[in-house]
Amino acid sequence: MTLPDPIAQGVAAGWRVLDGAAQTQDLQLTCDVLIIGTGAGGGMTAEVLASAGLDVMMVEEGALRTSRDFRLLEAKAYPELYQEAASRKTADKAITILQGRTVGGSTTVNWTSAFRTPPDTLAWWGERYGLQGLNSQAMAPWFDMAEQRLGIADWLADPNPNNSVLERGCQALGLKHGRIRRNVRGCWNLGYCGMGCATNAKQSMLVTTIPGALEHKASLLSRARVERLLLAADGKSVQGATGRLLKADDHSPSARQFNIKARHVVLAAGAIGTPAILLRSGLGDAHVGKRTFLHPVSICGAVMPQRIEPYNGAPQTVYSDHFMHTQPLDGPLGYKLEVPPVHPLLMGVTLPGFGQHMATLMQQLPNLHVMLALLRDGFHPDSLGGQVRLRADGSPELDYPLNDVLWDGVRRSWLTMAELQFAAGARQVQVIHEQAALQSRWKAAREMIGQLALKPLLARLVSAHVMGGAAMSSRPEDGVVDEYGRHWALRNLSVIDGSVFPTSLGANPQLSIYAFALRAAHQLCAALKA
Amino acid sequence: MINIKRRQLIKTGMAGSVVLLAAAWLAAPVDDYPAPLSTMRLDFLQAADGQIIRSLAPVMLGIAGLPLDDVVQGVDRAITKLLPAVQQELRQLFDLLANRWARWWLAGVRSPWAMAQAGELSQFLQRWQNSSLLLLRSAYQALRALINAAWFGNPASWGALGYQQPPQIMGLLP
């Protein structure tokens, strides 16, 4: 038996796929609709527009990698498939940001948890941002459509032992919890989603909408980094985009440039990439790059008495929203509890401390359990998120200052996670903070957590959920785009990706992005065909 | 005398990058010694940087008998995949550490890296890990992340962790 590679087959059958690294000349191209970025937003949009007969071109900074490149190796996957080799950081380096950088974007490497946008988040957008049209009822058909397209359904297999720890802890403490739906078809239950799916079971954009678009004569240019949009002389519309082709190392610019002319341009470069392109194009109005949210994640580890092999099995299948819904949306930050997959490299860079302490923990890898708390940022009046800005060389950087509301959430979440882990039978608990000692009793852990210094780079914070930075608004003066992602000033420019959200979501974002993208893409399609 | 200088540096370094500016000035004239000769092909790291990694890795990882060439190579490979802006910061960091005076004043390590004892190195790491200066904490974290990624990304490290890739698929991969 060999594993099929549908992408290689499609390419062999004549899909219009260009590799920037293979070009020996500058490229001058034209199309109806140029889509910049091929992740959750870009992939969905491409399929809708291409199947309606529009001439679509997708441009992607990362390379086209397929299942035959996915070898379950962190040291290969992170540099090939992630922004900044999975070490992208906020300006003070306190938060590590995971984002995809390959055809399919973050969906190629994500962990397959699928949640609809929480109704209270949508209601809040209606109330606070005048986006009443986006309530749960109005959105339901788009969620349905996305779920059908991507095979999103209940995951019927048992949670792996790693996720079961969260379930047991919730049961012991009487906390509300549930099972997570996933976008997979024929999943092998391996647990290596973060390194690209070698069996093509994960219904990422790489195996669904991008092939769908290519089947409908769309074209794809990979290893091509968009630098800026081409503006019309009067500054009132865009004419396309320009940028540099990259070399076969995926990273350094080659001597070659590209220019793509288009009737309409869709920015789908993700919530750091999209604001960066707007800023480089001189389109940084008062809102661009501002209010960028992360669901900052605090972490707590535990040594379980039994082997749980946290690297094996579907990565995230149990969650608890208990601490999201037991307090006001704009009060102290709520958090969602989940359990990430654990692999050696990721664990090595995540555990605190060094030397003997670290070595002893790492040697217990098969017994290590890790829990995450995703903090819901952007609702509390002091939770303003971060700001995307450009470095001298034009590369983007997110400045996300850590303040008291956030630290308060981090401390409360550590307490919750440690208590849960003990309740689930943990032998020892390790808060992911440089000065946290390994604790074997809940009471001692509680005292210690109460005293941990809350400072950047002592607590380790991460994020895989970048949202905002080009927010939707009901009035031009309040945001960058309207509820369909149409740029308020340049009407042939749309933003269709995670950057349109006015706050964080309070749930893993992929399904929200798919649904909003479908809605925006159908509207755009009708307008372009009219 | 040395302590006063160090405190002055740290004080003037409140704004963070001033420490690096001072260090870059310091780092220019005097190299550490002995600059080891290496036959390894490295893209980013220089011989002196390689020595720093070799000295720090066993202390950082708490593991004796590491294949140090592999770790150095892994760190080098990891750095080549980072943004130019980040590479520049790492260049400054390694230049700083490779400089005799900076090593002495800022890192508090008196012996050249190749001769420094585990205790001295471990104290240095601990000092930067817990420093009140964000800049030194981030320098520690950079070293930590690079060395850990280089080692635990290497299948040679997995046996000791009891980790293996799922056998049901490995034979089917190209």
Ligand SMILES: Cc1cc2nc3c(=O)[nH]c(=O)nc-3n(C[C@H](O)[C@H](O)[C@H](O)COP(=O)(O)OP(=O)(O)OC[C@H]3O[C@@H](n4cnc5c(N)ncnc54)[C@H](O)[C@@H]3O)c2cc1C
């Ligand atoms: C490791 C990981 C695990 C995750 N797990 C989950 C999960 O389980 N459930 C969930 O709901 N969400 C998860 N997410 C988040 C989810 O995948 C993202 O929120 C979503 O994919 C974002 O969609 P997007 O369209 O905004 O951007 P992306 O999907 O990130 O796509 C943006 C694309 O644009 C490209 N790009 C950027 N700049 C340029 C440029 N200048 N020129 C050309 N191309 C450019 C990028 O390379 C990238 O491919 C995870 C993310 C990661 C990284």
